[in-house]
Amino acid sequence: MENSSERPGEVPVLYHNDMSVCAAKVRMAFAEKGVVFDGIHLDIRAGEAQHPDYVKLNPNQVVPTLLHRGQVIIESNVICEYIDDAWPDRGTGALRPQGALDRARMRLWMKRLDEGMHAMTGVVSTCVAFRHQHLARKPEDVQAWLDKMVDSARRERMRSCVYQGLDSSYFVDGVRRFDRLMAEFDQVLGQSRWLAGDQFSLADIAYAPYLVRLHHLGLDDMIQSRPAVRDWSERVLDRPSFKAGIADWFNSKYLTIFERERDQARKKAAEILST
Numbered sequence: 001m002e003n004s005s006e007r008p009g010e011v012p013v014l015y016h017n018d019m020s021v022c023a024a025k026v027r028m029a030f031a032e033k034g035v036v037f038d039g040i041h042l043d044i045r046a047g048e049a050q051h052p053d054y055v056k057l058n059p060n061q062v063v064p065t066l067l068h069r070g071q072v073i074i075e076s077n078v079i080c081e082y083i084d085d086a087w088p089d090r091g092t093g094a095l096r097p098q099g100a101l102d103r104a105r106m107r108l109w110m111k112r113l114d115e116g117m118h119a120m121t122g123v124v125s126t127c128v129a130f131r132h133q134h135l136a137r138k139p140e141d142v143q144a145w146l147d148k149m150v151d152s153a154r155r156e157r158m159r160s161c162v163y164q165g166l167d168s169s170y171f172v173d174g175v176r177r178f179d180r181l182m183a184e185f186d187q188v189l190g191q192s193r194w195l196a197g198d199q200f201s202l203a204d205i206a207y208a209p210y211l212v213r214l215h216h217l218g219l220d221d222m223i224q225s226r227p228a229v230r231d232w233s234e235r236v237l238d239r240p241s242f243k244a245g246i247a248d249w250f251n252s253k254y255l256t257i258f259e260r261e262r263d264q265a266r267k268k269a270a271e272i273l274s275t
């Protein structure tokens, strides 16, 4: 990809992580625009997002963080809109619908991630897979990671997910909430090609990493059993920007854990959804 339009010193810098869903959506938005960024990869499982130097940029101790023209921008949905504003005509063009109503719909879907679905992704990912990375570390290191969390609700959630896995009550809640979301997608996608109407938008980009995460975790029966959602998911995952921004970043260490754990997770999710 060319980066010829960026003046020296204006190349965006992205603090990110290969398997982070929030960072992945930002990379996909950059790929749609054909804008190349300088990446700084953080090992979030090892607590690098809690490092004091990074916390000065992002007090929430999370990735992604964007630096552009000497300014810091945090929050992946905000960063995605910033990318569309800062490079309006690049690549595939506008990533937000023109119409006021479709644009409002786009924002509602994106807001939904911030209002709980993203946290639920952390829950299901940790219960199925990430807990095994934590359990392989020294217990005092895991405790230190939990203790440093600024958000006490997140700390308790993560403690349960790491130590109770598929038996955590948070897993039950997470699976049910994803299934309800897919049912809502099904209704909308029965009537329009993309989440916010007839134009591919940041809403579709925002959910792309979550769709693939459900596949990785063995929780994709809720997608496959709904043809409109399945077809939309295939359209999103077929885009070159999905490959460049997300699939090319898959970390084989994580894929091995997903593969090992997903059958059990699929079985447990089916049990949860049958009751």
Ligand SMILES: N[C@@H](CCC(=O)N[C@@H](CS)C(=O)NCC(=O)O)C(=O)O
Pocket: 020, 021, 022, 023, 044, 045, 047, 049, 061, 062, 063, 064, 074, 075, 076, 077, 114, 118
């Ligand atoms: N609302 C934030 C959420 C960011 C977030 O939760 N990022 C996760 C990765 S997807 C993270 O950095 N977690 C740090 C950790 O696990 O220590 C956003 O959209 O940017």
